[in-house]
Amino acid sequence: MEWSVLQQYGPSLLKGFGNTILCWALGTVFGMALGLVIALVQRYAPRWVTWIVQAYIEVIRGTPFLVQLFVLYYGGPLVGLRLDALPAGLLGLTIYGSPYFAEIFRSGFRAVPDGQIEAARAIGMSESDIVRRILLPLGLVSALPALVNFSIILTKETVILSIITVPELLYQVQRMSAETFRYVEANLVLALFFWGLVETISRVGLRLEARITKHLIERT
Amino acid sequence: MPAASSVEMRKVNKYYDKFQALKDIDLSIPPGKVTCLIGPSGSGKSTLLRCINFLEEYDSGEVRIDGQLIGYDAPNKKMSGRRLREMRRSIGMVFQQFNLWPHMTARENVAEGLIRVRRISKADADRRASEALAKVGLADKSASHPSRLSGGQQQRVAIARAIAMEPRLMLFDEPTSALDPELVGEVLSVMRTLAGEGMTMVVVTHEMGFAAHVADQVGFMEKGELVSVDSPDRILHHPEDPRIQSFLRTYHERNSF
Numbered sequence: 001m002e003w004s005v006l007q008q009y010g011p012s013l014l015k016g017f018g019n020t021i022l023c024w025a026l027g028t029v030f031g032m033a034l035g036l037v038i039a040l041v042q043r044y045a046p047r048w049v050t051w052i053v054q055a056y057i058e059v060i061r062g063t064p065f066l067v068q069l070f071v072l073y074y075g076g077p078l079v080g081l082r083l084d085a086l087p088a089g090l091l092g093l094t095i096y097g098s099p100y101f102a103e104i105f106r107s108g109f110r111a112v113p114d115g116q117i118e119a120a121r122a123i124g125m126s127e128s129d130i131v132r133r134i135l136l137p138l139g140l141v142s143a144l145p146a147l148v149n150f151s152i153i154l155t156k157e158t159v160i161l162s163i164i165t166v167p168e169l170l171y172q173v174q175r176m177s178a179e180t181f182r183y184v185e186a187n188l189v190l191a192l193f194f195w196g197l198v199e200t201i202s203r204v205g206l207r208l209e210a211r212i213t214k215h216l217i218e219r220t
Numbered sequence: 221m222p223a224a225s226s227v228e229m230r231k232v233n234k235y236y237d238k239f240q241a242l243k244d245i246d247l248s249i250p251p252g253k254v255t256c257l258i259g260p261s262g263s264g265k266s267t268l269l270r271c272i273n274f275l276e277e278y279d280s281g282e283v284r285i286d287g288q289l290i291g292y293d294a295p296n297k298k299m300s301g302r303r304l305r306e307m308r309r310s311i312g313m314v315f316q317q318f319n320l321w322p323h324m325t326a327r328e329n330v331a332e333g334l335i336r337v338r339r340i341s342k343a344d345a346d347r348r349a350s351e352a353l354a355k356v357g358l359a360d361k362s363a364s365h366p367s368r369l370s371g372g373q374q375q376r377v378a379i380a381r382a383i384a385m386e387p388r389l390m391l392f393d394e395p396t397s398a399l400d401p402e403l404v405g406e407v408l409s410v411m412r413t414l415a416g417e418g419m420t421m422v423v424v425t426h427e428m429g430f431a432a433h434v435a436d437q438v439g440f441m442e443k444g445e446l447v448s449v450d451s452p453d454r455i456l457h458h459p460e461d462p463r464i465q466s467f468l469r470t471y472h473e474r475n476s477f
């Protein structure tokens with residue numbers, strides 16, 4: 001082992017890690033937002049709209065992320081969509097995650113007992129108020145563990161962005177390995193960074209869960 | 221106290237696919253009176269009750285609240301969502317499973333409809349919610365979440381949630397069936413108070429005692445038909461229809477030891 005190379009490459013590795021976190025965070029937030037919209041559309045839109053959305057879900061879930069990125073980054077310009085690597089990567093992550101997030105929200109909504117929705121209808125609440133006040137808060141609570149779990153999976157999908165030259169952590173690690181032949185050290189750094197990130201996310205997730213379910217757990 | 225509503229059902233039919241759950245239901249519910257519905261499981265009691273506030277969409281016939289058709293503007297022409305919501309505002313409903321919103325405190329459960337539907341300010345809604353909770357004997361529980369309340373307390377919060385909207389009609393679907401026996405009394409006593417104040421009430425129940433003592437009329441249902449509607453005494457003590465006799469016999473056998 002030869003750790004002195006880290007002195008030289010430390011800053012670029014840190015920058016790469018920063019980009020990884022940025023891509024992950026924004027990709028997760030946008031992917032969740034799009035997934036939420038999809039889940040609501042699937043629940044409330046007319047039949048023919050849900051078919052179109054369902055087709056989108058099938059296509060995205062049925063193809064590898066790598067292929068989607070290539071199509072977006074190298075195929076995009078053919079139809080006039082010219083994006084830099086970073087925005088292309090973010091858009092790609094958003095699209096890739098959205099159908100999974102949508103499914104998570106859908107099952108979260110299904111976990112809200114019909115009776116609680118009916119009780120709101122019975123006092124004359126509008127559908128939009130029912131969504132905002134009942135369905136979303138309760139659905140999110142049941143969806144939370146799966147949401148955290150999938151965002152953890154997404155951390156590791158960010159490395160694929162290196163293929164379209166997004167300067168995230170794997171990209172920097174590969175550069176360092178190529179220039180110094182310190183493969184083991186470089187990949188240990190990579191593993192350590194990811195482990196720290198995942199550990200942090202899952203801890204925050206558990207905290208959040210404990211906090212928002214405090215009042216929901218039946219006292220026995 | 222707002223005026224009490226009347227309900228008229230005429231030739232109401234309801235199908236679940238091929239299965240006919242309600243058959244030509246004719247029922248008059250006079251204002252300010254208590255109507256109890258009894259009958260075996262699966263006979264259509266809940267379905268009938270839920271047609272009154274159009275939680276269940278009937279397929280033909282008419283359901284009128286104070287003369288106004290609910291659910292449809294004309295046969296086969298659904299009423300707008302807005303009009304339906306307006307009509308539902310004055311119809312309270314209490315469910316077997318309480319159906320409180322678990323992420324809100326008792327007071328928030330009661331205030332929610334006042335804020336979202338009646339568009340009352342938060343402060344006023346809180347005040348009215350506290351009054352409604354006091355009325356069902358739960359003034360001290362207003363800050364508790366449903367998960368911290370007993371079944372009987374949860375059901376009383378659900379009743380408070382309905383009466384805070386100042387309904388002119390209250391629908392109860394087996395309000396005590398999910399409760400431990402020792403908690404049934406507290407809920408029935410709140411319902412008795414409401415009846416005494418002149419609220420129109422329709423109550424699906426297996427509590428024959430409540431039906432006998434509080435109801436002004438009792439309806440017996442079987443296999444989607446409203447077999448008979450009459451005074452509690454004639455239905456519960458001197459039934460003529462053999463189907464009612466047999467139902468009551470089964471009931472008494474189960475409840476004697």
Ligand SMILES: Nc1ncnc2c1ncn2[C@@H]1O[C@H](COP(=O)(O)OP(=O)(O)OP(=O)(O)O)[C@@H](O)[C@H]1O
Binds near residue numbers: 239
């Ligand atoms: N959503 C539904 N889809 C299909 N069939 C239904 C549905 N809801 C009720 N039914 C059927 O309609 C019939 C009447 O049901 P309903 O719930 O009104 O009975 P009930 O008299 O309230 O019974 P219980 O005392 O068990 O509550 C039953 O045979 C039931 O299986």
Ligand SMILES: [Mg+2]
Binds near residue numbers: 265266267393394
């Ligand atoms: Mg029922």
